[in-house]
Amino acid sequence: MPTVHTVAEHLEEEVAAPLIHALRPVLGSGGELGSRAGVPCDSWRLAVEAYNKRDWKTVPAECESYVGHYMLGEQYRRDSRVVVDEAIAYAQSLKLAGNGKDVWVFDIDETSLSNLPYYATHGFGYDVVTFMHAFLKSRPYNATSFNGYVLDGSAPALPETKRLFKKLVSLGIKPVFLTGRTEDQRAITVKNLRRQGYSGWEKLLLKPLGVKVAAVAYKSGERQKLQDAGYVIVGNIGDQWSDILGAPEGARTFKLPDPMYYIG
Amino acid sequence: MPTVHTVAEHLEEEVAAPLIHALRPVLGSGGELGSRAGVPCDSWRLAVEAYNKRDWKTVPAECESYVGHYMLGEQYRRDSRVVVDEAIAYAQSLKLAGNGKDVWVFDIDETSLSNLPYYATHGFGYDVVTFMHAFLKSRPYNATSFNGYVLDGSAPALPETKRLFKKLVSLGIKPVFLTGRTEDQRAITVKNLRRQGYSGWEKLLLKPLGVKVAAVAYKSGERQKLQDAGYVIVGNIGDQWSDILGAPEGARTFKLPDPMYYIG
Numbered sequence: 001m002p003t004v005h006t007v008a009e010h011l012e013e014e015v016a017a018p019l020i021h022a023l024r025p026v027l028g029s030g031g032e033l034g035s036r037a038g039v040p041c042d043s044w045r046l047a048v049e050a051y052n053k054r055d056w057k058t059v060p061a062e063c064e065s066y067v068g069h070y071m072l073g074e075q076y077r078r079d080s081r082v083v084v085d086e087a088i089a090y091a092q093s094l095k096l097a098g099n100g101k102d103v104w105v106f107d108i109d110e111t112s113l114s115n116l117p118y119y120a121t122h123g124f125g126y127d128v129v130t131f132m133h134a135f136l137k138s139r140p141y142n143a144t145s146f147n148g149y150v151l152d153g154s155a156p157a158l159p160e161t162k163r164l165f166k167k168l169v170s171l172g173i174k175p176v177f178l179t180g181r182t183e184d185q186r187a188i189t190v191k192n193l194r195r196q197g198y199s200g201w202e203k204l205l206l207k208p209l210g211v212k213v214a215a216v217a218y219k220s221g222e223r224q225k226l227q228d229a230g231y232v233i234v235g236n237i238g239d240q241w242s243d244i245l246g247a248p249e250g251a252r253t254f255k256l257p258d259p260m261y262y263i264g
Numbered sequence: 265m266p267t268v269h270t271v272a273e274h275l276e277e278e279v280a281a282p283l284i285h286a287l288r289p290v291l292g293s294g295g296e297l298g299s300r301a302g303v304p305c306d307s308w309r310l311a312v313e314a315y316n317k318r319d320w321k322t323v324p325a326e327c328e329s330y331v332g333h334y335m336l337g338e339q340y341r342r343d344s345r346v347v348v349d350e351a352i353a354y355a356q357s358l359k360l361a362g363n364g365k366d367v368w369v370f371d372i373d374e375t376s377l378s379n380l381p382y383y384a385t386h387g388f389g390y391d392v393v394t395f396m397h398a399f400l401k402s403r404p405y406n407a408t409s410f411n412g413y414v415l416d417g418s419a420p421a422l423p424e425t426k427r428l429f430k431k432l433v434s435l436g437i438k439p440v441f442l443t444g445r446t447e448d449q450r451a452i453t454v455k456n457l458r459r460q461g462y463s464g465w466e467k468l469l470l471k472p473l474g475v476k477v478a479a480v481a482y483k484s485g486e487r488q489k490l491q492d493a494g495y496v497i498v499g500n501i502g503d504q505w506s507d508i509l510g511a512p513e514g515a516r517t518f519k520l521p522d523p524m525y526y527i528g
Binding site for chain 2: 078257
């Protein structure tokens with residue numbers, strides 16, 4: 001990923017906060033805004049969540065503010081709540097082995113921890129590298145600056161996921177984190193998770209440095225290792241389809257919303 | 265399925281049409297209506313489409329009118345259009361074998377033909393058998409009466425699916441219908457499809473009478489037979505997850521919206 005400084009970074013303090021807060025009361029969940037602009041952003045988001053849209057690189061330009069409103073408004077939380085309610089109902093219905101080998105796989109970014117504070121100031125998935133000359137107010141995905149955010153260890157918990165996590169622990173199902181974050185980020189990731197109230201996980205599986213493999217292959221491989229070690233994956237939750245596709249998927253999978261970016 | 269006559273049928277003429285038409289202009293796509301009523305119907309629908317909700321029997325009582333508005337308003341069509349646009353873009357990107365063996369699997373009900381005229385007068389997925397004493401205005405799922413609708417052969421085409429169908433034929437990809445409709449409905453199904461402008465399909469695969477097997481198993485088995493016969497399933501489209509899950513799924517799958525009912 002290219003690193004983009006200059007104009008976007010210069011504008012960061014002065015534009016980001018007012019942009020978001022000024023828009024929030026106008027639209028709430030975003031509704032049909034997109035259809036007026038030519039791209040039906042609500043339909044685009046549905047297509048993303050139902051895995052009809054795949055391999056997309058950026059949020060459509062017309063939908064950047066729609067996605068921002070969605071993420072910062074009530075609908076993202078409400079959509080997540082329904083998913084977690086379903087996950088908890090499922091977990092409560094399980095007959096567990098009770099031998100400490102029942103696990104539930106959690107992704108981290110946009111599942112257990114939210115990077116919304118980063119994207120809210122750097123743009124909602126809209127690739128400004130391509131369109132920078134036209135839309136200076138948008139921010140690029142900037143790997144260096146995103147790593148800086150991760151290393152700060154300040155990402156907030158997603159409250160609905162934390163509710164699920166705690167419920168599972170109380171039921172005797174052990175959480176296993178499985179993330180595309182790399183091994184060198186272990187210490188800060190542990191610190192961030194603890195700060196946010198996560199505790200009692202069985203494993204934290206980070207990607208070894210230098211491993212170049214697609215997310216589906218990497219994560220399904222790690223789940224296979226869990227099974228080989230005698231664990232039973234009773235559930236699996238993530239914000240990307242690549243978190244939950246690829247055998248062994250886990251007995252039941254849950255897709256949290258994420259219209260900001262796509263990882264294949 | 266039980267057959268329910270009496271009160272619901274008695275009410276049919278006098279209530280059904282005004283119920284729907286009176287509500288349409290008030291709400292459009294339905295938006296956040298459900299959240300006011302206690303159940304977030306927009307989040308419920310998203311959970312259905314993203315396969316987070318499974319094995320549901322009926323639309324939640326509070327969401328019946330939301331689902332009705334969704335289906336009869338513009339959003340259903342818009343959501344379908346985005347899926348079909350994606351399917352066409354995918355089809356156009358394919359390098360085909362050109363040997364007449366490239367096929368695309370189409371489900372029929374709520375994919376190629378719409379049963380909306382039936383559900384619009386019989387209730388949107390809300391099981392009145394259970395709640396009849398409380399909500400007399402809703403209609404039951406009534407297998408006898410639904411079969412009557414099917415045998416009438418008047419189901420309209422879903423316009424977006426028909427657009428995809430015709431595009432695929434023009435590209436040299438042969439459509440194969442694969443449906444849970446039974447063999448005894450072949451003649452009327454062919455007639456209905458032709459009346460609605462479908463032509464040039466390679467096969468119409470109906471379920472043999474008396475076969476009792478879940479949709480996923482039945483349909484994946486039929487796709488396997490297609491592959492064994494030398495066909496390459498380049499795409500697969502349906503309104504149910506059971507249309508598109510189960511190996512061999514097809515090289516790419518597309519899920520059309522359907523918040524009215526669930527087939528496992």
